[in-house]
Amino acid sequence: MLIRLENDRFDAVEDRFAPVGEDEALPETGAVILSLSRFQADGAALLAAGRDVGVRIAPADRVEELVCDLPRLALVALDFPKYRDGRAYSSAVLLRERFGFDGEVRAVGDVLIDQAWNMVRCGFDAFETTVGPNAWAAAARRYRHVYQASADDRPPAFVERRQAAARRLAPQDG
Amino acid sequence: MTASLKVLTANDLAGGQVVFRSGTGWSDRYADAWIFEDAAAADAALDAARAATLTLADPYLIDVAAVDGLPVPTSYRERIRALGPTIHPDMGPQAEGGALVRALQQAQGAARSSGRLGLIRRK
Amino acid sequence: MFQYDAIDRAMVADRNAEFRDQVGRRLTGELTEDQFKPLRLMNGLYLQLHSYMLRVAIPYGALTSAKMRALAHVARRWDKGYGHFTTRQNIQFHWIRLSDTPDVLDYLATAELHAIQTSGNCIRNTTSDPFAGAAAEEVDDPRVWSEVIRQWSTFHPEFTYLPRKFKIAVTASPQDRTAARAHDIGLVVRRNREGRLGFEVIVGGGMGRTPYIGATIREHLPAEHLLSYLTAILRVYNRFGRRDNLYKARIKILVASLGAAEFGRLVDEAWDGMDRPRADLPDVELARIRASFGLVDFRTLPPRSERFEAARADKAFARFARNNIVPHKIPGYGIVQVSLKGIGEVPGDCSADQMDALADLAERYGHGEIRVTHEQNLVLPHVALDDAPAVHEGLAAMGLATPNINLVSDMIACPGLDYCALANARAIPIAQAISETFADPDRAEAVGELKIKISGCINACGHHHVGHIGILGVDKKGEEFYQLTLGGSGAEDAAIGHVLGPALAADRVADAIDKLVDAYLAIRQPQERFLDTYRRTGVGPFKAAVYQDAHQA
Numbered sequence: 083m084l085i086r087l088e089n090d091r092f093d094a095v096e097d098r099f100a101p102v103g104e105d106e107a108l109p110e111t112g113a114v115i116l117s118l119s120r121f122q123a124d125g126a127a128l129l130a131a132g133r134d135v136g137v138r139i140a141p142a143d144r145v146e147e148l149v150c151d152l153p154r155l156a157l158v159a160l161d162f163p164k165y166r167d168g169r170a171y172s173s174a175v176l177l178r179e180r181f182g183f184d185g186e187v188r189a190v191g192d193v194l195i196d197q198a199w200n201m202v203r204c205g206f207d208a209f210e211t212t213v214g215p216n217a218w219a220a221a222a223r224r225y226r227h228v229y230q231a232s233a234d235d236r237p238p239a240f241v242e243r244r245q246a247a248a249r250r251l252a253p254q255d256g
Numbered sequence: 257m258t259a260s261l262k263v264l265t266a267n268d269l270a271g272g273q274v275v276f277r278s279g280t281g282w283s284d285r286y287a288d289a290w291i292f293e294d295a296a297a298a299d300a301a302l303d304a305a306r307a308a309t310l311t312l313a314d315p316y317l318i319d320v321a322a323v324d325g326l327p328v329p330t331s332y333r334e335r336i337r338a339l340g341p342t343i344h345p346d347m348g349p350q351a352e353g354g355a356l357v358r359a360l361q362q363a364q365g366a367a368r369s370s371g372r373l374g375l376i377r378r379k
Numbered sequence: 380m381f382q383y384d385a386i387d388r389a390m391v392a393d394r395n396a397e398f399r400d401q402v403g404r405r406l407t408g409e410l411t412e413d414q415f416k417p418l419r420l421m422n423g424l425y426l427q428l429h430s431y432m433l434r435v436a437i438p439y440g441a442l443t444s445a446k447m448r449a450l451a452h453v454a455r456r457w458d459k460g461y462g463h464f465t466t467r468q469n470i471q472f473h474w475i476r477l478s479d480t481p482d483v484l485d486y487l488a489t490a491e492l493h494a495i496q497t498s499g500n501c502i503r504n505t506t507s508d509p510f511a512g513a514a515a516e517e518v519d520d521p522r523v524w525s526e527v528i529r530q531w532s533t534f535h536p537e538f539t540y541l542p543r544k545f546k547i548a549v550t551a552s553p554q555d556r557t558a559a560r561a562h563d564i565g566l567v568v569r570r571n572r573e574g575r576l577g578f579e580v581i582v583g584g585g586m587g588r589t590p591y592i593g594a595t596i597r598e599h600l601p602a603e604h605l606l607s608y609l610t611a612i613l614r615v616y617n618r619f620g621r622r623d624n625l626y627k628a629r630i631k632i633l634v635a636s637l638g639a640a641e642f643g644r645l646v647d648e649a650w651d652g653m654d655r656p657r658a659d660l661p662d663v664e665l666a667r668i669r670a671s672f673g674l675v676d677f678r679t680l681p682p683r684s685e686r687f688e689a690a691r692a693d694k695a696f697a698r699f700a701r702n703n704i705v706p707h708k709i710p711g712y713g714i715v716q717v718s719l720k721g722i723g724e725v726p727g728d729c730s731a732d733q734m735d736a737l738a739d740l741a742e743r744y745g746h747g748e749i750r751v752t753h754e755q756n757l758v759l760p761h762v763a764l765d766d767a768p769a770v771h772e773g774l775a776a777m778g779l780a781t782p783n784i785n786l787v788s789d790m791i792a793c794p795g796l797d798y799c800a801l802a803n804a805r806a807i808p809i810a811q812a813i814s815e816t817f818a819d820p821d822r823a824e825a826v827g828e829l830k831i832k833i834s835g836c837i838n839a840c841g842h843h844h845v846g847h848i849g850i851l852g853v854d855k856k857g858e859e860f861y862q863l864t865l866g867g868s869g870a871e872d873a874a875i876g877h878v879l880g881p882a883l884a885a886d887r888v889a890d891a892i893d894k895l896v897d898a899y900l901a902i903r904q905p906q907e908r909f910l911d912t913y914r915r916t917g918v919g920p921f922k923a924a925v926y927q928d929a930h931q932a
Binding site for chain 3 (some may be wrong): 200224
């Protein structure tokens with residue numbers, strides 16, 4: 083199942099992207115997801131043809147290699163071969179914060195519900211998982227507060243405290 | 257040549273305590289441990305234990321040898337595991353005392369050494 | 380003392396609810412053991428030799444009387460009446476049931492305690508100086524920065540699944556009581572020439588299979604950039620630390636393989652690409668944290684206490700004062716060190732009754748504060764010298780007045796094979812045997828400062844690499860043998876010890892230590908500690924003392 087996060091809602095959606103294996107022929111039409119090396123070989127042609135292209139990043143791949151292409155990419159899929167391989171979290175944060183990518187950042191591979199909150203905070207907005215969207219949403223929202231700023235827009239605790247203090251000090255409307 | 261004797265052990269999943277495959281099930285007393293003489297039977301029991309993922313954690317087989325007729329784990333690590341912390345004789349299964357506990361406490365390692373610390377500190 | 384507010388309490392509550400749910404899913408089989416284990420570890424629960432062990436966090440080693448009483452309650456209700464203080468200022472309970480753990484954590488939360496990130500491949504408890512807020516020579520209170528780091532590192536979404544565990548220590552005094560240079564990141568608080576506060580940033584220290592003293596990658600990081608810079612370091616480590624080999628996965632391996640200069644360059648590159656103002660802590664939050672540590676209501680006292688001086692006529696108190704009490708920055712106060720290394724006792728262990736007694740003493744005489752040291756002792760950081768005799772009496776009644784701080788019998792020992800599934804050999808009986816060899820307090824004082832550290836396996840939780848004498852347990856042909864090292868130090872003169880010679884059988888270790896001490900006493904020059912003499916003479920006289928007429932059986 084593919085879950086997408088949009089406007090603070092988690093929904094199960096159709097996946098319009100077809101993953102293309104390393105030596106597989108490219109489909110004639112439709113959106114595709116290619117490995118980084120395949121993209122580096124065949125990606126330019128597909129983009130020139132106006133196709134929607136996604137790139138699948140393995141943990142050892144460097145997202146920096148996509149920098150020039152990011153504005154034209156529809157999607158970056160970050161792989162978790164084992165859920166405890168945490169490199170994709172840094173890749174997601176870099177995509178969002180450093181490189182300003184605003185396409186889809188999708189978690190694929192060994193995706194456990196217990197990682198929902200990590201992933202959302204690091205800027206993932208799509209999740210390939212066996213978990214249903216309601217359970218995923220509940221897990222993603224489990225922590226009512228956060229201590230640090232991340233790629234999502236949640237205010238860290240010290241901002242919440244300042245906002246609360248400012249509200250207390252604000253003049254009452256007469 | 258005698259086949260090596262084995263005992264099957266694990267930790268209880270919910271409680272964490274050391275348990276041994278006994279004749280009828282699982283027991284936290286080493287004295288109840290079933291001695292496997294047949295390697296195939298031991299392996300089959302290990303497979304069954306590995307499948308018991310809701311009740312057991314980390315099952316494995318240990319080697320034991322007869323010492324004065326009592327089955328003693330050959331490894332000092334497994335002897336400590338079957339007894340409890342050596343510095344607290346009142347904690348763990350060793351608190352029960354008895355001939356088998358004493359045999360484990362007094363067992364020596366595989367190599368020769370010129371005397372060694374008793375496995376239990378005597379105050 | 381830092382107080383949790385509603386936000387901090389909510390964090391712990393939400394974490395506990397998550398873990399309770401995960402335990403439930405494990406017990407029903409929805410989670411496999413492979414899936415559950417990393418989650419269990421991130422809540423401090425290990426499966427050890429005899430049972431589960433729960434490691435409760437004591438952030439930067441700072442306890443209050445209320446927290447100590449809560450720990451005593453856990454020991455009584457869910458464990459076997461005792462706990463063990465560790466080399467990272469935490470406490471371990473060795474007999475906790477998995478099925479009880481959610482209830483234990485809920486109870487701990489009522490005392491603002493938790494077991495968050497005390498294990499697993501994440502950022503662990505940030506440790507600091509047990510004399511913080513009391514030491515005259517500290518540049519700044521390192522607890523302030525430790526608390527800043529605690530918050531930043533707790534549930535950090537990007538760094539929850541690192542290649543391996545990550546340990547940070549903060550020190551702020553010329554004398555380093557934190558082993559900062561043996562940590563993944565060590566931070567030394569300093570002022571630069573212009574008087575501005577900042578940190579020397581040291582990375583890649585560590586114990587274990589391949590010990591390293593850390594390398595300085597930044598001489599002076601301005602204090603206001605602490606969090607953004609730490610984020611940069613962790614990001615480089617998370618991305619490029621090895622994940623193919625468990626024994627090569629710490630940051631020390633990455634720093635060593637790249638070289639400190641290249642590693643520092645990667646960090647700078649990551650740091651430059653970051654939105655620093657967003658990552659760094661605002662001044663107002665820093666001020667809020669800082670204010671909470673400045674609230675001790677010290678009495679105004681003369682520097683000299685007549686009661687204290689009079690009490691020194693008692694030989695036992697005089698010895699205690701000499702070895703265990705250190706001057707305080709406030710006139711008329713002292714820092715009282717409580718040894719958990721009674722002769723023949725288990726190093727670092729503390730009974731529930733002892734914990735309650737300490738809580739009472741701290742409440743009555745110590746401004747309610749207790750600290751844990753990384754050498755498995757405790758500290759009452761703020762005791763009026765007038766009250767020191769009464770404190771000593773209270774400690775003595777509970778077997779907590781052993782006057783051996785920093786002396787030969789004040790050893791670090793990991794739990795070893797008596798408890799730990801990873802160990803190759805036992806450590807505690809070795810410590811007990813050495814302790815009894817040096818039971819005579821006059822002899823122990825004559826020897827002076829001597830830090831012996833004992834690890835039951837190469838994971839080095841006993842910090843043997845940085846012991847003046849280090850002892851490493853090994854399994855040699857099915858017997859417990861012990862390898863000695865000399866010349867290590869975890870202080871500001873950090874160094875890794877050197878192997879003395881072939882490993883010794885268990886029953887020969889205490890005697891070997893005795894011979895090493897005799898060798899030292901025979902050749903030492905005035906003012907030389909054991910470590911100093913070794914550094915002057917090298918290994919020769921010591922090796923001869925232990926091995927000259929020895930033939931291994």
